[in-house]
Amino acid sequence: MGYTRHAKRGVMIVVGGAVLLTGVALLVLPGPGLLLVLAGLLILAREFPTLDRYVEPVRERAVQAAEDSVTSWWRLTGSILTGLALLAAGVAWGVVEELPLSGWSTGSGLILSGIILFALLYWSYRRVKSARTT
Incomplete structure (x- = not known):
């Protein structure tokens, strides 16, 4: 029984750290960096309660950044174009062998980033829209 608990804790630490x-x-590459930092902190905070103090400030900044991405037409258009560029780059990296680090491992990461970006845009848009109606 103790082995299972330690194994689960180890897996959670590795996953949270990753x-x-x-x-x-x-944060410096295209993708939802701040939200993944928040997700990693939430996972690690389950195993290390002292990390809880960092969760709320990161959550506030992540939610604010997500909402800011849909507050103006220009930002929303820029975010949509970025998502489309990520999807196109992912396909290009998966298909074109001459690109550095080409292959579907890189391409799928870019495509996943684009999909996550669109999901976050949708969530942010719904959140801002519901806040404006109340």
Whole structure:
């Protein structure tokens, strides 16, 4: 029984750390970095309660950034074009062998980032729209 608990804790630490590090990388690369940092912190905070103090400030900044992305026509258009560019780049990296780090491992990461971006835009838009009607 103890082995299972330790194994689960180890898996959660590895997964949380990987999500957190991916989010940190995506802060400077295209993708939803701040939201992945938040997700990584939430996973790690389950195992390390002292991390709870960092969750709320990151959550506030992540939600604000998500809402800011849909507050004006220009920002929304820019976000949509970025998502389309991520999808196109993902297909290009998956198909064109001459590109650096070409292959579907890179391409699928870019495509996933584009899909996540569109999901977050939809969520942000719904959130802002419902806040304006209340």
